[in-house]
Amino acid sequence: MAAKVTRSRRSKAGGRPAGLPCACCGIAPGVGGKPLSVTFEQPDVVNEIHPELLDTWGGDPFLAIKSVGFFVRVVLPIKLSDGFAVDFGTWLEVPSEDFRSAWQTWNMPEYKDLVLEGYLANVIAPWPEFPHALVKATVRDLDEVPVVTSSGSGDLMAVMMVEWPHARILAPYAEILRAEPMPSPAEDSGSK
Ligand SMILES: [Zn+2]
Numbered sequence: 001m002a003a004k005v006t007r008s009r010r011s012k013a014g015g016r017p018a019g020l021p022c023a024c025c026g027i028a029p030g031v032g033g034k035p036l037s038v039t040f041e042q043p044d045v046v047n048e049i050h051p052e053l054l055d056t057w058g059g060d061p062f063l064a065i066k067s068v069g070f071f072v073r074v075v076l077p078i079k080l081s082d083g084f085a086v087d088f089g090t091w092l093e094v095p096s097e098d099f100r101s102a103w104q105t106w107n108m109p110e111y112k113d114l115v116l117e118g119y120l121a122n123v124i125a126p127w128p129e130f131p132h133a134l135v136k137a138t139v140r141d142l143d144e145v146p147v148v149t150s151s152g153s154g155d156l157m158a159v160m161m162v163e164w165p166h167a168r169i170l171a172p173y174a175e176i177l178r179a180e181p182m183p184s185p186a187e188d189s190g191s192k
């Protein structure tokens with residue numbers, strides 16, 4: 001089953017594209033260069049577990065899956081050409097202690113110092129699965145979920161450094177990025 005993606009934005013500062021759609025791909029860049037948002041609703045592993053065997057605690061941004069692991073929502077920012085950028089809302093699988101400290105500090109001033117290390121829990125098209133390597137996420141903004149800032153995988157680091165052709169990277173998500181109307185406020189209000 002394909003991963004379910006939406007364009008909901010997991011921050012208080014929800015960006016609503018108002019620019020003109022691009023002539024090449026029909027997708028409008030975010031206002032003032034704000035990143036577009038593509039959000040994976042769940043870690044991919046959820047799709048591999050028979051629903052009857054799926055035993056979870058929490059939801060978004062904290063999801064524990066019995067006998068599988070602990071997941072925290074993060075953002076993977078990608079630079080794109082022609083004034084585009086995209087924030088992929090994805091998940092990190094983290095050790096239980098990190099899961100707990102994220103949960104405890106999430107709405108506290110200490111949140112700014114939160115550092116998570118874990119493994120990306122979604123395969124993000126158009127890239128193939130990244131090598132299983134530790135990924136680090138830190139806090140860029142108190143109102144946003146942690147942002148992936150470095151990785152032990154050279155492949156993933158390279159992906160984060162490069163400015164990618166926007167049409168190619170956004171193609172798998174073009175349908176939801178072009179879709180109108182925009183998500184309802186209820187869907188779009190996913191602050192951290
Ligand atoms: Zn385009």
